[in-house]
Amino acid sequence: MGGSIFVLLAPSQTALREGYQEAKRLLAVHGFEAYDPWAENEKSSFGHVRTSFEFLGCQISLGIVIPDSKSRKKLRKRISSIINEWKFDFDKNASDPGSATLALGTVLTKICNTVLGWANSHRFCNFQSAITQLDHDISGSVCGMLRHFAKTTSTLDPTALRRLSGIPLLTEVELRTLTWHSSRAERMKRKGHQAKIDQSAMGSRKD
Secondary structure (H helix, E strand, C coil): CCCCCCCCCCCCHHHHHHHHHHHHHHHHHCCCCCCCCCCCCCCCCCCCCCCCEEECCEEEECCEEEECHHHHHHHHHHHHHHHHHHHHHHHHHCCCCCCHHHCHHHHHHHHHHHHHHHHHHCCCCCCHHHHHHHHHHHHHHHHHHHHHHHHHCCCCCHHHHHHHHCCCCHHHCCCCCCCCCHHHHHHHHHHHHHHHHHHHHHHHHHC
């Protein structure tokens, strides 16, 4: 089972030690242990925090939690990479509108999952201006991609445009039609023939 990471903040080292002991007690109730930050090990540490410190990709300072510059840069770079890879394949193979990797819906879903994954990992951050700027940057990249798509597909017919959008054609879906087994068909044919004979015989008796 993988370990978890937690951070304790206290006004003094004495208060920090007391908080650590209480944390150990609570963890032990659930069968967990914690490394001792005052012991020599690479798993934990302690120190003075005068202005700010970084923790799990965030910069924490006086009640403000902001995604650090490295984390924000990594997200922008990932989005740009997804878009650039799609543009390269799209410009090279746009003549094959049936390719799933070129579909606009495919790349938008990939971007959406990337953004949501990052957001869920940083949802405890409370410095909105940094998040707003990040949203602005991502929106610019996505809008640029959409404009490129619109310009490149402006001369395509509706069917090709639909394929490149990632929406399948009903006529291209593999059909699974019902088939009759010959033995069953023959039995039903004989039953139908017998029914006609019986009806004919009944009509003869009435005459």
